[in-house]
Amino acid sequence: MEFARTGWLEELPTILWAYRTTPRTATQETPFVLTYGAEAVIPAEIGVPSGRVQNFIARDNEEELRLNLDLLEARREEAAIRMAKYKRQIARHYNARVRPLSFKPGDLVLRKNSVSRLQGIGKLDPNWEGPYVVKEADRAGYCKLAHLGGEEVPRTWHNSNLRIFR
Structure with missing residues (x-):
């Protein structure tokens, strides 16, 4: 041994x-x-x-x-x-198997919690936060988000950090 x-x-x-x-x-x-x-x-x-x-x-x-x-x-x-x-x-x-996501204004989305760090990132904390409303979306995959009440979220987010809210 x-x-x-x-x-x-x-x-x-x-x-x-x-x-x-x-x-x-x-x-x-x-x-x-x-x-x-x-x-x-x-x-x-x-x-x-x-x-x-x-x-x-x-x-x-x-x-x-x-x-x-x-x-x-x-x-x-x-x-x-x-x-x-x-x-x-x-x-x-x-x-080849990746489906591109495109968001339109008015879509409801969730945002990764690890990106915004508004909530804790412990083991039992949620992975996603939201829902948010897409205010603007461009072809490069960036979105301006707003809270459900209409207040704009300070930073722009990329599609890879968003998920459609269902």
């Missing part, structure tokens, strides 16, 4: 090495490549003859490393482009 609590320290370098040399889905590159400009040779490749180790030529290695460093910035830019494309794909996937 004592080994289970202290054994992680010996495993940490192996885990960090694996993390640094595993290609990321978003960039299709390893963090090691994006930092140093060259692929790392994993310890298993040194003991077992592999193509990379067998075809290693020491005098050409220095020139190739310099070339990799010269091309590193371009490789990072390509990785950033791939990451942005990946993020757009993920956002499109998750936003």
